[in-house]
Amino acid sequence: MxxxxxxxxxxxxxxxxxxxxxxxxxxxxxFWRTDIRLPDRTAPREWPSVCVVVPARDEAAVLPASLPSLLAQDYPGPAEVFLVDDGSRDGTGDLAHALAARHGGLPLTVDSPGEPPAGWTGKLWAVRHGISLARAREPEYLLLTDADIAHTPDSLRELVAAARTGGFDAVSQMARLRVESPWERLVVPAFVYFFAQLYPFRRIGRRGARTAAAAGGCVLLRAETAERARIPDAIRQAVIDDVALARAVKGAGGHIWLGLADRVDSVRPYPTLHxxxxxxxxxxxxxxxxxxxxxxxxxxxxxxxxxxxxxxxxxxxxxxxxxxxxxxxxxxxxxxxxxxxxxxxxxxxxxxxxxxxxxxxxxxxxxxxxxxxxxxxxxxxxxxxxxxxxxxxxxxx
Incomplete structure (x- = not known):
């Protein structure tokens, strides 16, 4: 019995x-479907100005594969790159200057905000400094992208076209992560799969839906919305800053979109299980x-x-x-x-x-x-x- x-x-x-x-x-x-890509879009008559903000801490190993791709954007409107060196000890800032001199392209500003005060994560303190520098240019959009993210030459153009056409305040793409080592092949696709299970992409893009998430490696954000949502001050303590950013934007009445990327790749290696x-x-x-x-x-x-x-x-x-x-x-x-x-x-x-x-x-x-x-x-x-x-x-x- x-x-x-x-x-x-x-x-x-x-x-x-x-x-x-x-x-x-x-x-x-x-959540399991992978056909959520940049929505239908048309080129705007006038391309808005964009400032790209790149927080970077000890990124000398990946910067040569990522920064030139940003500088090489074939964006038809005004665009500028701000790399914020967050207390790097490996010469990240000097390397950024050298890469800009070698490759040319979009204007690059490299600056450092110093150590973050209590209550701030280092990345968001760097983002805050970058946004402050960018505001002097009065851009319509901010592209927040990580130092390990490489973009195809048309990436910025397609992001802006999608945001303008769909009326989105934030357009974010889940970068294609590296899958070269055996452990990366086993673990990395599952990481994105689990993320999509928690935050189904289809729900995120619906107006009025409560689900909110973004992928921090690539977020195009309307500057006016960032100011209204108090980004990044409102999320200054967030370790998982991309989800916190999306919630803040939605909380301020913004319309967001998240999907898988075709033009954005992470170049950071994770070769071992450790x-x-x-x-x-x-x-x-x-x-x-x-x-x-x-x-x-x-x-x-x-x-x-x-x-x-x-x-x-x-x-x-x-x-x-x-x-x-x-x-x-x-x-x-x-x-x-x-x-x-x-x-x-x-x-x-x-x-x-x-x-x-x-x-x-x-x-x-x-x-x-x-x-x-x-x-x-x-x-x-x-x-x-x-x-x-x-x-x-x-x-x-």
């Missing part, structure tokens, strides 16, 4: 996992608002959705429980099927799709490690800086 009850409980858990996947497949904004682990764990617990309850819910949710299907198949086969094995296999099939479009987007082999439970398990461990590092006082650490929780900063103040 006890064994039968045990098997029955496993069947119900497997069935619940399958139900969760059917709901995700049909009711979560079709590199990818640091990239995820440094901000995962901040995403959960440093809440133990949300952490527990996330771990249980990841286990139910991603780990139960393969475990149910193994248990069902071992225990001779066909319902358990069938529910697990169907859930695993739906999971792998929804992952295939993202693998195709990244031009990766489809045999990686059934391995998604293993990748999800890695993300689960990274999330738990993020919380552990936070409580050890090493949370949200990046390039020599560690950021406290916003409420901790407020308490100290």
């Amino acid at each position: 006890g064994k039968t009850a045990h098997v029955s409980a496993i069947v119900w858990i497997a069935a619940l996992s399958l139900a969760a996947w059917l709901w995700l497949l049909l009711c979560q904004g079709f 590199d990818l682990w640091r990239m995820v764990s440094r901000s995962a617990y901040a995403q959960l608002r440093h809440s133990p309850a949300l952490l527990l819910g996330t771990v249980l949710g990841l286990a139910l959705v991603y780990l139960v299907p393969p475990l149910a198949v193994l248990f069902g086969l071992a225990a001779g429980s066909a319902p358990t094995a069938v529910c697990g296999a169907l859930a695993w099939l739906v999971m792998a099927g929804t992952y295939i479009p993202m693998l195709r987007h990244y031009r990766q082999p489809l045999w990686l799709a059934p391995l998604l439970p293993f990748t999800a398990f890695l993300y689960l461990l990274m999330t738990v490690d993020s919380a552990v590092q936070h409580y050890r006082g090493r949370g949200a650490a990046w390039k020599g800086r560690t950021y406290a929780r916003p409420d901790a900063v407020a308490d100290e103040g």
Whole structure:
């Protein structure tokens, strides 16, 4: 009797996992589709002025592959690049000057704001300084882009055309991340897949929808909207600044759009699992608002959705429980099927799709490690800086 009850409980858990996947497949904004690209657009009669703001801290390794692509933009209107050197120790600022002298193109200003005051992340303090410099030019748009992002020559032109045609206050593209090492192939497409699952791109672009997110590597922002939303002052403590920016813009009545990029690529390498682990764990617990309850819910949710299907198949086969094995296999099939479009987007082999439970398990461990590092006082650490929780900063103040 006890064994039968045990098997029955496993069947119900497997069935619940399958139900969760059917709901995700049909009711979560079709997050798994990868056809959300820059919307229909036409060239404006007069091209507005744009200032490009690039915060950079110790980026000498990637700058030669990214900065020349910005300087080479074939934008028909007035455009200028502001690179803000956030206390680099590797000669980032000098290298930027040298690259501009070598490649020419758009005008480049390199400046530094000094160390950020308490309550500011280094990146957002640099963005604030860059926007302050840009305001002297009275641009209509700001392009906020990271120092590891390379743009095709028509990237800025297409972003502005999309913003103007669609009436968007912010247009953001999820840069295509590097997938060259074995660990990058396993982990990186899943990173974008999980992001889209949390923030379905289709919902973000709908007027009146509550879902808000952006990809910090490439955000074209109307300057007037940035001022109205108090960007970046309103989000100065945000470690996950792109989502915070999108929420601030929507909160100020702005219309935003987010999709996958065709013209924007990240050139930053994450060759080892350790590199990818640091990239995820440094901000995962901040995403959960440093809440133990949300952490527990996330771990249980990841286990139910991603780990139960393969475990149910193994248990069902071992225990001779066909319902358990069938529910697990169907859930695993739906999971792998929804992952295939993202693998195709990244031009990766489809045999990686059934391995998604293993990748999800890695993300689960990274999330738990993020919380552990936070409580050890090493949370949200990046390039020599560690950021406290916003409420901790407020308490100290």
